[in-house]
Amino acid sequence: MISGINLCVLCAAVLACLMVGSLHLRLNLFLYGVETLFIAGATVLTANAHGDASLICIAILIGTLKALGVPFFLLRTSEKLNVHRDVGAMITPPLAMHLSIVLFALSFVLTRNIPTPQLVVNGWYGAAAGISLLFTGLVVMLTRRLAIGQILGFLVIENGIYVFALTQTLGMPMLVEMGILLDMLVGVMVCGVLVFKIQKSFEHIDVALLTNLKE
Amino acid sequence: MNDINTDVLRSCSHWILFVSSIAILPPVCLTLIRKTKARLQSRIGPPLLQPFYDLIKLCRKSETVSSTMSGMFRLASVAGLATIILLAWLTPWLSYKPWSPSADLFLIIYLFALARVFSLLGALDSGSAFGAFGASREVTLGLLVEPALMLGLVALGLFCGSSDLRMIFSYPQTIGGGAAAGAGAAGIWLLVGIAILLASLIELSRMPVDDPTTHLELTMVHEAMVLEASGRNLALIEFAHALRMSIFFGLSAQCFVHALASVCRINTLTQGILSVVGIFGIAIFVGVLESLAVKLQWRKVPEFVAYVVSMSLLAAFVAAGNGGIKL
Numbered sequence: 001m002i003s004g005i006n007l008c009v010l011c012a013a014v015l016a017c018l019m020v021g022s023l024h025l026r027l028n029l030f031l032y033g034v035e036t037l038f039i040a041g042a043t044v045l046t047a048n049a050h051g052d053a054s055l056i057c058i059a060i061l062i063g064t065l066k067a068l069g070v071p072f073f074l075l076r077t078s079e080k081l082n083v084h085r086d087v088g089a090m091i092t093p094p095l096a097m098h099l100s101i102v103l104f105a106l107s108f109v110l111t112r113n114i115p116t117p118q119l120v121v122n123g124w125y126g127a128a129a130g131i132s133l134l135f136t137g138l139v140v141m142l143t144r145r146l147a148i149g150q151i152l153g154f155l156v157i158e159n160g161i162y163v164f165a166l167t168q169t170l171g172m173p174m175l176v177e178m179g180i181l182l183d184m185l186v187g188v189m190v191c192g193v194l195v196f197k198i199q200k201s202f203e204h205i206d207v208a209l210l211t212n213l214k215e
Numbered sequence: 216m217n218d219i220n221t222d223v224l225r226s227c228s229h230w231i232l233f234v235s236s237i238a239i240l241p242p243v244c245l246t247l248i249r250k251t252k253a254r255l256q257s258r259i260g261p262p263l264l265q266p267f268y269d270l271i272k273l274c275r276k277s278e279t280v281s282s283t284m285s286g287m288f289r290l291a292s293v294a295g296l297a298t299i300i301l302l303a304w305l306t307p308w309l310s311y312k313p314w315s316p317s318a319d320l321f322l323i324i325y326l327f328a329l330a331r332v333f334s335l336l337g338a339l340d341s342g343s344a345f346g347a348f349g350a351s352r353e354v355t356l357g358l359l360v361e362p363a364l365m366l367g368l369v370a371l372g373l374f375c376g377s378s379d380l381r382m383i384f385s386y387p388q389t390i391g392g393g394a395a396a397g398a399g400a401a402g403i404w405l406l407v408g409i410a411i412l413l414a415s416l417i418e419l420s421r422m423p424v425d426d427p428t429t430h431l432e433l434t435m436v437h438e439a440m441v442l443e444a445s446g447r448n449l450a451l452i453e454f455a456h457a458l459r460m461s462i463f464f465g466l467s468a469q470c471f472v473h474a475l476a477s478v479c480r481i482n483t484l485t486q487g488i489l490s491v492v493g494i495f496g497i498a499i500f501v502g503v504l505e506s507l508a509v510k511l512q513w514r515k516v517p518e519f520v521a522y523v524v525s526m527s528l529l530a531a532f533v534a535a536g537n538g539g540i541k542l
Binding site: 007014017018021022093094095097098101102104105108 | 398517518520521522524525528529532535536
């Protein structure tokens with residue numbers, strides 16, 4: 001039987017795969033928000049299972065900052081820049097979505113033999129979800145051409161690392177978690193401002209054309 | 216002696232129940248969709264039996280036939296309805312069936328394709344340009360949705376170890392299924408249910424793909440094909456389309472019922488009631504969806520189909536990972 005924690009992180013991984021299939025920024029950001037809410041839910045369940053009160057605090061922070069704050073900030077940025085749809089690069093979104101689902105299945109094979117601490121029950125699902133989120137973030141970064149899409153892919157990778165750490169360990173020190181969260185938040189803010197600057201200087205945020213910067 | 220009498224009585228009542236479901240469920244589904252849309256637009260909407268009245272009205276009307284038509288036009292609508300009724304008998308879309316024959320999943324998929332071929336022939340035979348437009352779009356949609364649907368059903372077959380739909384849809388009652396099957400089984404049924412539901416929206420040319428209430432012939436799919444039909448012919452086509460809709464909704468509802476059955480125990484009576492309630496629930500969901508969603512650009516339809524394929528693909532992987540391969 002799959003536990004609630006594993007169900008939550010697997011749902012998050014599947015939602016991330018579905019996110020790859022559309023280029024609409026609003027839909028992407030919405031799916032990212034829901035995915036992160038699932039991860040926050042998994043954190044609450046882990047806190048319940050381990051009896052660790054600091055994890056609840058982290059879950060609340062993730063729920064408010066990462067699941068609501070970041071998507072709203074990026075949505076506002078995209079509305080200010082007047083971009084609603086990514087252009088897409090390399091692979092078309094439907095194929096990329098299928099690719100990320102294949103990678104989702106592959107991550108189960110890859111993580112089959114990862115050693116976990118004795119106390120972690122059924123760590124396989126969590127590890128697979130984490131690795132799958134990593135892959136999916138990579139696919140997002142590969143198939144998006146606008147800077148906001150790149151940020152989104154980076155955020156999905158960050159989610160993957162967090163899920164892996166959450167499910168494979170018996171809890172990280174709260175200070176480390178908070179530090180990572182803060183770093184990520186500042187990173188997104190800086191990226192948002194940078195995107196503005198890029199738009200101002202080059203009149204587009206297409207990362208494929210950034211090579212024009214070379215002399 | 217008494218036992219035999221009870222058996223006969225039971226099978227008779229099953230037959231009556233099944234045949235009346237075939238007659239009643241499709242028009243009621245149509246009304247539910249229209250009623251939901253009307254309610255969401257603050258209208259009262261049609262009465263519950265409006266599709267019946269429409270069918271009776273169409274049967275009474277005289278027919279206008281274009282001079283270019285051959286006998287194929289009329290034959291196509293009759294053969295289409297016959298194929299769909301055969302499908303209603305073969306497909307396990309209701310929990311209560313008097314006698315379920317064994318039906319391979321590939322047979323079902325290609326019988327649906329055969330029904331489509333008949334409607335295409337009818338549309339092309341009418342000789343109107345719009346009919347050909349509609350036929351061309353219908354073929355495109357059929358090509359797109361067929362692999363997605365097949366992958367979903369094959370995932371179920373992989374999980375249950377049989378390509379026979381009767382075996383697949385009686386799986387939770389037999390060994391290996393039931394309340395012990397757990398979350399993996401529920402996940403597969405749920406994913407395939409969603410895949411069939413989304414595929415049915417494409418297959419029946421409903422909202423995100425095509426607007427069934429549009430008056431613009433240039434964007435119609437199903438409506439463009441039946442533009443030249445009138446009178447009894449139109450009544451046959453409309454009823455066949457509605458029946459096809461309820462078969463698809465029923466198949467999807469069956470998947471959801473099985474998902475429920477693999478996490479908790481439900482008895483046969485509840486399953487029968489749930490299968491009908493599920494069809495109505497899906498019809499209402501489609502009504503809500505049609506009120507909220509906008510029609511996709513024709514070029515964006517493959518992106519929508521990709522989501523169906525993804526659901527089926529996920530289900531197939533879960534089935535393969537669940538130790539389902541024991542053929």
